Structures are given as structure tokens and as C-alpha cells.
Amino acid sequence: MNGCLVVNSEVCTGCNSCTFVCSFTHEGYFSFSKSRIQIEQNKERAISIPRVCIRCKKAPCVQICSQEALFKDKDTGAIIVDKDKCTGCKECVKACPYGGIGFDEEDSTPLICDLCGGKPACIEVCRFPQAIKFKQLKEVEL
């Protein structure tokens, strides 16, 4: 399904359910470092900001990749990493203006939300606050 994640950090409770369900869905186990979504927090002021790819139109991550290892999926519009081409230079991580790209130190590849193939698992565990929503788009913006 074609769409993108919309983040409302005003209502994020910082529970980390999304972080764990993300790594569990993708890797089969629970882990902070393997999650494609990270919660940046200022606990003293109870501020929580989900950092995740929001599939921006410009996609500076795609533009900056000298290896052409990143591309937009034709069906979902999500940014996909071609692990064979990726050299682990982290330029895409630095280029993202939203802090939405993580990095897997173990595999030396960027961690970018792939929208779980069109049905993001994180949405399901954010039912009450709806800090992350899935917005369907009519067309894939490539």
C-alpha cells in the first residue's frame, strides 16, 4: 500500500512500543539498535520525539548516495536500501534533515523505515496517542 508515516511528537508518550515492535517485525527479536524508529527524549520535560523516515519528497538521502544504494519502492514509496551496493558511509544518515535514519553498526547499513511493505506495525501499537499515523497517498511520489 502506498503511503507515508505522519508523526505528531506533541502526543508521543515515549513508551517505546513502536521501537520494539519494529525490531521484532524486521529482525524477529527486540532491540533498540535494530529499530527503524527511535524516540528522542528529554525526560526531565517529558518530551518525546519519534525519529523515523517520513518519506519526504526531496529524499536527500537518495540524492546524496554515491553508490545509488537507496531507491524508492515502486509500490509503497518507501526508501529501500540495496545492501549489496551500500558501503556504510553514513552520508544518508547525515543528510536526513529529520534524523529519521538510523544505522546498524553490526551490518554497517542504514536503518530506514520500509513501511513494513505497506502495513506498518508501529501504527498498531500507538492506538491511543496516535503519535504515528499511516497516511495513504493516491500515487507513489517517485
Place this chain on the structure above:
Amino acid sequence: MRHSYQGTILHVGLSTAKIWKEVLDKDSIANFIGGRGIAAKILWDETKKGIDPLSEENILIFAPGLLTGTHAPCSGRITVTAKGPATNLYLKTSAGGHFSTALKMAGYDCLVIEGVSNKPVYLWINNKKVELRDASDLWGKNIKQTNKILKEQLKDDRIEVACIGLAGENKVKFASIMVSYYSAAARGGIGAVMGSKKIKAIAVNGREGRLNVASPERFNEVVKSAREALYKDSIALDIYKYGTARDIDALNWMHIFPSYNFKRAHMEDVGKLSGRDWPKAGYLKRKVGCGSCIFACHRFTSVDKGKYVGSYSGGPEYETVSALGAGCGINNIEAVIRANELCNDLGLDTISTGSVIQWAMESYEKGLLTERDTEGMKLRWGSEEALIKLINMIAGREGIGNILAEGTRTAAKKIGGESWKWAVQTKGLEQSRVETRGAYSYALAFAVNPRGPDHLHTECLAEFGGSPEAIQVIKKITGDEKYAVPDSINKRAEIVRWHEDIYAISDALGLCAFTTTASYGIDEEKSAKLFQYATGIEMDAHRIMETGRRILTLERCFNIREGLTRGDDVSPWRIMHERQNDLEGSKDPIISQEKLDIMLNNYCDLHGWDKKTGRPTGATLKKLGLEFVLKEL
């Protein structure tokens, strides 16, 4: 292969400055689950009868739940256990936040702190690397400052910290341990144990760790169905929207809102004490979730103008509003937010702090405390100035604060007269804010609670029949929904025992009690499935409830070893002898000894405990696999 647990107990010996790891085996998980259960077994094994809770012989155990670190709903809780300084008995405390997840992900199912350091230290757990560090510069600092300094020193904003404030350092008998800034392992003086060991803080980075489960697909299915059931529960959305203090208006209207030191259960005007009023009034700034939480009942509030401008903290919770507010005759929510901020920052349990202050206000009213004792301070009901000043004096053990810091039982002995009658405590712990004169399951549960009269061992909210789900729970336990009434002695033992079992399981799994005993999305069936698919160890509903009972019975045995008898299982004097002032017309206004005895007899029978002594019988212990306690009882 280990699933859902890491297989490691981390030991820290402060007297010898040694750190070592011990294997946590599968049998321990099968018999005690994790969290509270594992902590109960370790405390039994590693402490001796009669030790001083504030001596080096006591140990301090931090135990994340079995499901902590997964996406199981509300699974991020931690149990903190020791022999308790307020009661000299078993002490289980529990906290939310994210410290539990960090510790578990760093690779530890349990952290056991032993001995006493000769200088202030903090523990730095950086995934597999663990070290004790000098904390001279942290000693004397409060919670916000300690967190800030540690994050700067360790150059990591994402660490999780458990620490004590001034109250813990000064061994106040109701000092808390604060985790993730504003979540508290609060009751019974657990922070004083940490302070006595001179360990200021534990900082954890667990971001490199991972955790798997035995049957990922099945586990995920049960988690999904548990989340669905919780989302649909009648009160879940209300908890999310308005927090634990949401119904204060209604409770006040029903005359079950403890105020004026339990003399009354009603205030003329509750002002904006109800959580329902905070969003519109501008006090509520954020809703805060603990690990994998769906409710986010925790609040973050601040005051933006007026006398208390600039106050901000996590909470206040229902208990805090009743203890620091109504209990002291205060209905100004801004003063409560300020007092709550102070307690959180000094590391004080808000329930006992409010309780000891309202006890002092009543003692002042009755002439047992005078301005000579208080250095000129007028401890009048409703005095916000007295509340704020006393909180600081208690944490610093200054003047009258030094007496109050010992808790109401000891303070009443020092002040004398009949002040013990309005010390609303049993076993040395101040009662949490439930009007038990009209809620009999609660009264029974409070009387037998190993840590004293408190709701966070056995939350019997269902007896009020406040939601369709609650009524169904009562029907399941008793066979008839007609027992979903709070002021009846019938079937109370059955209701209490079911709640004890499920609560012990929740604590051991690391689940918030809101999932099992306030809303009812996770029952014994789902608990058993979560356990089985997480660990790969076979489990069913009956056996997991028996496991809950095993944990509770072991805690009971700890207290029996300390000399506790059935005679100690009572309600506070005021609850047993004085009716609420404002309910003169009530036919049955107190929990009499006779009433309590009927319920206790049934309760002992159900448990297989001797009715005269309150001791579990040999047969009961054998049935639960606890024969090993017999040689010490």
C-alpha cells in the same frame, strides 16, 4: 537457549567493591517467573532473620519483569525488593519508567546490591561492562540534578537512571528510589536502604542488547489480542485521557475520598484536584508512557503562573493528590503540584509524606504538638506553607522533620498521648488512600499485605463493580455478580486471593497492574500464554495462578520468619474504631475486629494457613514447592 530472560543475575558487593555474575537457571523462571518472584526467592535465600534493614546485611534487589523488553502491553515495570526499614518486614516496591527495560536489555534479569560502601558511589552499567564509580560530587544532590550530572559525565543523554535524593541519603523511613526522573519505587523506605549502602545512583545503557522469545508468531498473536482487549476495556481510554486522579470529583461525591487524615472521606470543595480538570485548566502538559505502555496514565504537569509558578514534575497521581492535598485539608491543585515536585525531587514517597504531615496537623489541632515543637510554624489544616516547609524539613531531618522522618508509628511513640490512634498505619506503613471502611476486600487485602496496608500488592478495584468487565471478574471468582459490592463480608477472601495471585503474576511478568486488576485485558489465560510463548516453558492458567500464590506465600514466610503472627494482620486503629465524621447515618461504618476475623478465617482456610497463627501449613508449603522454608520457620 534462553528466551525472554537473559540468564544472568548481576551481583555488586559494595563492602568489597567486587562485581560478579551468576547464572539464572530455567527452573527459577519456571517456579518464580521473574521480577517480583525471583526477587522474593533471592531475598529469602540471602538474608537472615532479624537483620537491621539499614545494615550491610540487607540486600537491595532490582528485578525487571520477565516480559520487560518486549512489546507486551505495559511490560516495562521493575520490582525493587529488600527488607523494609519502615516495617522491619518484607518490602516489595515497583516502578514504571524505562529503567527496567534498560537493565534487562543490558543483559540482566536481576541486580543484587550487597554490603555497604565506605564512600558514596554510583554503579555504571554500560551493557556488558559494569563498574562502581565515585559519587562524592553527586552526594547531596537531588533527583533532577543527579540525572543531569550523570548524563553530562557519561556523555550520553539516553542512559536510564535510578537514584535517591536527599531523603534517601538521610535514611528517611519513607524515602523513595526514583527511576526515569519521575517514576518511583516509593513505599516502605526502599530509598533509605539504598542510602544506607551509600549508593547514590545506578546508570544504565542497555541499547546494545537484544531479547528474543521462544515462539515469535504465537507470542505476537497473544500480545495483539491482549492489546485489543485492553484498548476496548471500558475504562482504558479514560485512564489515558485523565490519568489516575481522573475520578476524584466522583469519589468525593460518593464520600470515599480520604481527607483530613481519614477523619473524613469528603471535602466541601475539591477545587481542581480531579485529573479531569487538568487539561482545560492548563496543568497537564504531557501524557507519559512507561515501557511498552498503552495507557500512559502518568502525567507531566506544570504551573505557569501564580504563587507556584515554575513547578514541574511527573504526576501527581491519585494517591499523591489525596495524601498531599485532601488529607492535609488542601484543595489547591497548584500547591499539590508543587508539593509533588518537591517529593519527587527529594526522593520521598508522597503517600507516607502526606500521611505523616496530616498526622502532625491533627496532633497540632489536639494540642500534642505546639509551636514550640514546630519552631513557630502553625500546622493548621489546609496550610500550604506548612506542607511545603515540612516536606523539606523531613528530607533534611531538620527540627520536627527528624521525628516525622521516622514515620507515623515511631513519631506517635515520641509525641505520646493518644496520637497513635490517628497514626493511620499498620505494621509501620501508612495506609494508601483507599477508604477501606466501605471497601471490605481492600480492608482484608491491606490487613494481610506483606508490606503493610497498601493497594499495590492486591488491587481489588473489581469489588466496586465499576465496569462491565469488573462485574464479570467478580462473577468469575465468586460465581455470582451480586458480590460486586464493596461493603459486604461475603466472598471477600475469594476476591482477595484471586487478586493476590494475578497481581503477583503481573509483577513477576513486569506488567502494570492496570492490565490485570483495573482494566482486565490480561487474565490468567493470557498471562499463561504470554509466559509460555515467551519462554518455551509449558504453562496453563491454573499453574500460573499457583505460581503467583507461591510468590506471595514465600513473602508471607519471610514475615513469619521475622516473627509476624495473625494478630499483626489488622486495619489501622482509626479504620477499626472511628466512623467517618461525615457519614453519621451509615449503618456499618467501621471495619470491626469481628468483621475482620470472619474474613481472615475464610482467607486462611482458602490459603491453607493455620487460622490461629496465620502460618502456612506444612502441607500447603509442600504443595507449592516451598518445603525449603520449613527449616527456618
